[in-house]
Amino acid sequence: xxxxxxxxxxxxxxxxxxxxxxxxxxxxxxxxxxxxxxxxxxxxxxxxxxxxxxxxxxxxxxxxxxxxxxxxxxxxxxxxxxxxxxxxxxxxxxxxxxxxxxxxxxxxxxxxxxxxxxxxxxxxxxxxxxxxxxxxxxxxxxxxxxxxxxxxxxxxxxxxxxxxxxxxxxxxxxxxxxxxxxxxxxxxxxxxxxxxxxxxxxxxxxxxxxxxxxxxxxxxxxxxxxxxxxxxxxxxxxxxxxxxxxxxxxxxxxxxxxxxxxxxxxxxxxxxxxxxxxxxxxxxxxxxxxxxxxxxxxxxxxxxxxxxxxxxxxxxxxxxxxxxxxxxx
Amino acid sequence: xxxxxxxxxxxxxxxxxxxxxxxxxxxxxxxxxxxxxxxxxxxxxxxxxxxxxxxxxxxxxxxxxxxxxxxxxxxxxxxxxxxxxxxxxxxxxxxxxxxxxxxxxxxxxxxxxxxxxxxxxxxxxxxxxxxxxxxxxxxxxxxxxxxxxxxxxxxxxxxxxxxxxxxxxxxxxxxxxxxxxxxxxxxxxxxxxxxxxxxxxxxxxxxxxxxxxxxxxxxxxxxxxxxxxxxxxxxxxxxxxxxxxxxxxxxxxxxxxxxxxxxxxxxxxxxxxxxxxxxxxxxxxxxxxxxxxxxxxxxxxxxxxxxxxxxxxxxxxxxxxxxxxxxxx
DNA sequence: TCCAGAAACTTGAACGATCCAATCCTGCCT
DNA sequence: AGGCAGGATTGGATCGTTCAAGTTTCTGGA
Numbered sequence: 279x280x281x282x283x284x285x286x287x288x289x290x291x292x293x294x295x296x297x298x299x300x301x302x303x304x305x306x307x308x309x310x311x312x313x314x315x316x317x318x319x320x321x322x323x324x325x326x327x328x329x330x331x332x333x334x335x336x337x338x339x340x341x342x343x344x345x346x347x348x349x350x351x352x353x354x355x356x357x358x359x360x361x362x363x364x365x366x367x368x369x370x371x372x373x374x375x376x377x378x379x380x381x382x383x384x385x386x387x388x389x390x391x392x393x394x395x396x397x398x399x400x401x402x403x404x405x406x407x408x409x410x411x412x413x414x415x416x417x418x419x420x421x422x423x424x425x426x427x428x429x430x431x432x433x434x435x436x437x438x439x440x441x442x443x444x445x446x447x448x449x450x451x452x453x454x455x456x457x458x459x460x461x462x463x464x465x466x467x468x469x470x471x472x473x474x475x476x477x478x479x480x481x482x483x484x485x486x487x488x489x490x491x492x493x494x495x496x497x498x499x500x501x502x503x504x505x506x507x508x509x510x511x512x513x514x515x516x517x518x519x520x521x522x523x524x525x526x527x528x529x530x531x532x533x534x535x536x537x538x539x540x541x542x543x544x545x546x547x548x549x550x551x552x553x554x555x556x557x558x559x560x561x562x563x564x565x566x567x568x569x570x571x572x573x574x575x576x577x578x579x580x581x582x583x584x585x586x587x588x589x590x591x592x593x594x595x596x597x598x599x600x601x602x603x604x605x606x607x
Numbered sequence: 608x609x610x611x612x613x614x615x616x617x618x619x620x621x622x623x624x625x626x627x628x629x630x631x632x633x634x635x636x637x638x639x640x641x642x643x644x645x646x647x648x649x650x651x652x653x654x655x656x657x658x659x660x661x662x663x664x665x666x667x668x669x670x671x672x673x674x675x676x677x678x679x680x681x682x683x684x685x686x687x688x689x690x691x692x693x694x695x696x697x698x699x700x701x702x703x704x705x706x707x708x709x710x711x712x713x714x715x716x717x718x719x720x721x722x723x724x725x726x727x728x729x730x731x732x733x734x735x736x737x738x739x740x741x742x743x744x745x746x747x748x749x750x751x752x753x754x755x756x757x758x759x760x761x762x763x764x765x766x767x768x769x770x771x772x773x774x775x776x777x778x779x780x781x782x783x784x785x786x787x788x789x790x791x792x793x794x795x796x797x798x799x800x801x802x803x804x805x806x807x808x809x810x811x812x813x814x815x816x817x818x819x820x821x822x823x824x825x826x827x828x829x830x831x832x833x834x835x836x837x838x839x840x841x842x843x844x845x846x847x848x849x850x851x852x853x854x855x856x857x858x859x860x861x862x863x864x865x866x867x868x869x870x871x872x873x874x875x876x877x878x879x880x881x882x883x884x885x886x887x888x889x890x891x892x893x894x895x896x897x898x899x900x901x902x903x904x905x906x907x908x909x910x911x912x913x914x915x916x917x918x919x920x921x922x923x924x925x926x927x928x929x930x931x932x933x934x935x936x
Numbered sequence: 937t938c939c940a941g942a943a944a945c946t947t948g949a950a951c952g953a954t955c956c957a958a959t960c961c962t963g964c965c966t
Numbered sequence: 967a968g969g970c971a972g973g974a975t976t977g978g979a980t981c982g983t984t985c986a987a988g989t990t991t992c993t994g995g996a
Contacts, residue, residue, distance in 0.1 A: 284982055295946045300984060310944065327726030331663040332982030335951045347693050360689045364676050367708040377708040379696040397656030506889060534889050557889045560835060560863050613952055624976050629954060661952035664981040
């Protein structure tokens with residue numbers, strides 16, 4: 279392989295000092311146009327690339343962002359993370375950052391990993407996907423002034439740290455309104471137990487949309503842990519007790535269960551899921567779709583804002599989901 | 608925040624020189640037990656972590672492995688990559704490496720990215736998922752002696768470079784044998800156009816298993832691009848022309864299409880898919896399951912083998928898939 | 937023409953780890 | 967007691983970049 283090209287090689291080739299080359303790269307405006315051109319030509323001719331390790335040593339910044347990759351849980355929601363990570367990588371790249379993966383089995387280990395990543399790699403920032411009430415991870419990071427963004431609101435204190443989220447309530451409300459417009463009145467909701475921020479939010483969207491249309495939502499909802507079997511069980515219960523003509527679900531897993539429960543029921547019950555997962559696309563399930571690429575991009579925006587300048591806490595971003603229409607509603 | 612802990616801090620604390628600390632970290636065997644213990648205690652007490660940038664500058668090695676994250680293609684196969692990446696991150700971590708993500712829209716850009724990653728981050732190795740005949744990427748990497756492993760065989764030259772793969776033929780053969788044991792004779796195959804290594808391999812497994820059982824596979828297979836709609840179309844064709852009692856598919860997408868085509872057909876046609884994606888689990892589709900975590904682990908093994916020592920090209924690894932039994936077969 | 941001040945560029949030092957070569961012990965043998 | 971071999975330890979140089987301070991060149995006004 280060719281000789282290693284360093285800043286000194288470029289300097290020699292352009293007949294300037296190392297520092298001038300460095301200035302061309304980092305503060306071009308203080309270099310005379312003619313000199314700058316000469317240096318840039320040399321950089322291109324030699325194929326020079328600034329060595330990140332050396333730069334990092336001096337500046338203390340790695341231009342690396344960490345993101346966690348989960349073991350695919352129930353499998354269905356896996357692809358959400360997948361798409362988000364792709365968007366993150368793409369946008370971060372454009373902003374001059376790279377994405378480093380890590381995993382952890384529980385919060386304690388995850389925090390230990392933070393320490394490791396910060397200590398050995400001097401990571402610039404973290405992106406956390408999903409947070410819960412009183413999340414120890416965000417607390418740890420905030421205590422140490424480590425820049426981070428969460429994809430998912432901090433439900434207990436909306437101004438605790440920068441975040442990007444998708445308006446779940448708006449999504450379920452939109453789904454509900456669509457069903458109302460189609461003439462449905464008895465629109466049920468299948469969701470998660472009270473207490474999870476995301477779940478409560480999605481249920482609220484459905485409830486408020488019904489109320490706005492003058493329909494009383496009382497008794498029309500059921501709660502359970504996520505899962506296809508659970509969804510099927512609760513949907514059967516709903517069919518017997520309140521006989522809804524349509525149902526909005528907090529996830530595609532629940533919606534899939536609901537679909538199985540209503541098989542053969544006539545007239546057909548409309549079903550709308552949440553997350554627009556591949557499964558939904560595969561079975562033709564109408565589902566609320568999150569703009570994941572956009573969410574990832576905004577996460578990077580917030581981070582670069584914090585990293586490259588402004589000390590003020592950036593404004594949180596709340597994105598609007600859309601409805602992926604298929605044939606179940 | 609606390610004072611930065613460097614190797615000098617540890618040395619002072621343990622009353623030894625920097626070099627001794629370095630030796631404890633890199634060649635523990637040459638340090639006297641008692642001294643080593645004292646240094647290790649100091650490391651723990653101070654929470655010291657070797658700065659990777661400084662280490663990298665001297666050694667030229669980053670302990671970073673690059674992996675590509677694709678835009679989720681048809682969505683269904685996304686989770687395969689997801690699970691593989693998770694496994695990769697986990698195993699690499701255990702081996703002291705970290706996984707860096709990159710994306711690219713085509714081969715040229717991907718190769719440009721290699722140059723960038725190698726130049727600026729001095730990446731130690733690449734993991735490529737899926738290769739095609741005469742892949743320009745592997746060629747580029749091999750030309751420059753950049754260590755890399757592919758998950759997927761180099762179909763044109765099996766000893767071209769280290770690889771890990773799952774025996775697709777064994778998977779379809781196993782699926783076929785299961786159907787044979789269940790009494791099926793007219794077992795069709797839904798696959799991809801001739802010319803893709805993976806597709807041809809999977810078809811061969813089905814064909815050979817049929818022949819071994821004395822069944823003539825002629826006319827029992829159909830080829831198409833991947834996709835649910837395509838699968839449905841071809842399955843309808845098969846039903847009309849050869850009326851199979853079971854079908855083995857090259858992917859879950861095709862299998863899903865097949866499932867839709869056979870809805871209402873009596874007696875029910877058995878279907879087996881490939882990849883054991885979340886969709887398969889969701890709809891109860893029996894599917895060939897690839898040991899993705901294991902595959903990722905072996906990729907890391909091969910890489911660390913190349914990176915940490917032996918100059919000889921390591922032996923490729925061919926893993927056996929298993930059958931995830933559900934209610935479609 | 938001369939000089940102050942700004943702009944442009946150059947030089948030396950530092951970041952934190954590892955490698956190399958030289959020195960210091962320590963115990964052992966004669 | 968002296969010498970020696972061997973392992974353990976030390977100091978200095980180095981990786982490629984940026985920062986801080988120093989030097990030269992340019993510009994414009996008196």
